[in-house]
Each structure stands twice: as structure tokens, then as C-alpha cells.
Amino acid sequence: MGRALRFECQPGCIRCCDKKGFVYITESDLLRIAAFLGLTPSEFESRYAYRTRHTLRLRAPRRGNCHFLTPNGCSIHSVKPEQCRAYPFWPEILSSHDRWLAESAACPGIGMGHLYQIETALETAARMRVVYPWQYSR
Ligand code: SF4
Ligand code: SF4
Numbered sequence: 001m002g003r004a005l006r007f008e009c010q011p012g013c014i015r016c017c018d019k020k021g022f023v024y025i026t027e028s029d030l031l032r033i034a035a036f037l038g039l040t041p042s043e044f045e046s047r048y049a050y051r052t053r054h055t056l057r058l059r060a061p062r063r064g065n066c067h068f069l070t071p072n073g074c075s076i077h078s079v080k081p082e083q084c085r086a087y088p089f090w091p092e093i094l095s096s097h098d099r100w101l102a103e104s105a106a107c108p109g110i111g112m113g114h115l116y117q118i119e120t121a122l123e124t125a126a127r128m129r130v131v132y133p134w135q136y137s138r
Pocket of ligand 1: 008009010014015087088109
């Protein structure tokens with residue numbers, strides 16, 4: 001990787017929220033989003049999340065990939081899950097320069113706008129490893 005990476009989320013883009021895939025949440029995400037929506041944690045969990053042996057995930061709606069995606073973007077933007085906040089600075093995407101460049105096919109914000117020092121991007125990736133340990137410990 002180089003010493004810095006350019007990335008800026010593009011106005012009007014919802015591509016990463018709209019594509020198929022799991023949105024994993026942490027226990028803190030659950031509490032924060034529930035409070036934002038005026039729900040108790042258990043109400044939020046039964047409506048919008050489910051647990052597997054190691055993970056806690058948002059349920060997907062019948063159509064689309066996320067209940068919180070609206071035509072104007074994320075309706076819980078200020079409290080969105082760690083996974084969503086961290087993108088595209090995920091460990092797997094920062095694993096090599098080629099992988100980073102390849103991700104630009106999925107994210108038009110890569111290579112645009114703000115210049116991030118590599119250390120800042122790697123700090124975000126390191127946090128992903130901490131909050132989603134089961135995903136990165138294999
Ligand atoms: S794909 Fe990239 S530019 Fe588009 S919404 Fe996601 S982070 Fe922003
Ligand atoms: S919670 Fe928000 S940012 Fe995350 S996938 Fe859903 S709409 Fe996108």
C-alpha cells in the first residue's frame with residue numbers, strides 16, 4: 001500500500017448498502033440504533049436483527065438488502081453499524097494495493113476526494129478486527 005489513500009463517499013450513491021451481503025452489528029451498535037429508533041434493545045433485536053452462533057446481523061427485508069436504506073441514503077446514518085462506518089477501510093480491502101484498487105469497481109468513492117494517511121485507514125481496519133473478532137480470527 002502507498003502512504004495515503006483517497007476516498008470520499010459520493011453524494012447520492014447507495015451502492016454498498018444496496019448490494020447483497022450481511023450487515024453484522026455489535027452489541028453496542030444494537031443498543032445505539034435501538035435508542036435512536038425509540039425501541040428497547042429486545043424490540044429492536046426481534047424486529048431488525050438475528051443471532052447466529054458467533055454473529056449478530058441485521059435482518060434483510062423481503063426486497064433489498066437493508067431495512068434502513070431509503071432512496072435518500074441511510075435513515076440511521078448518525079448511528080449506523082461499525083461495519084458500515086468503516087467501509088471501505090476493511091482489513092480484507094486494505095490487504096494489498098491491488099485489492100484496494102479492485103474495490104473501486106464496487107465503490108465509486110475510492111480514489112476520490114479526501115486523502116487519508118495509511119495509518120488512519122489501518123486504524124479503522126484494526127478496529128474492525130476488534131469489534132468483529134470471529135470474522136478475522138479464522
Ligand atoms: S459504494 Fe462507496 S461511494 Fe457509494 S455509498 Fe458506499 S461508500 Fe459511498
Ligand atoms: S445500516 Fe445504513 S449504512 Fe448500513 S447497510 Fe443499512 S442503509 Fe447502509
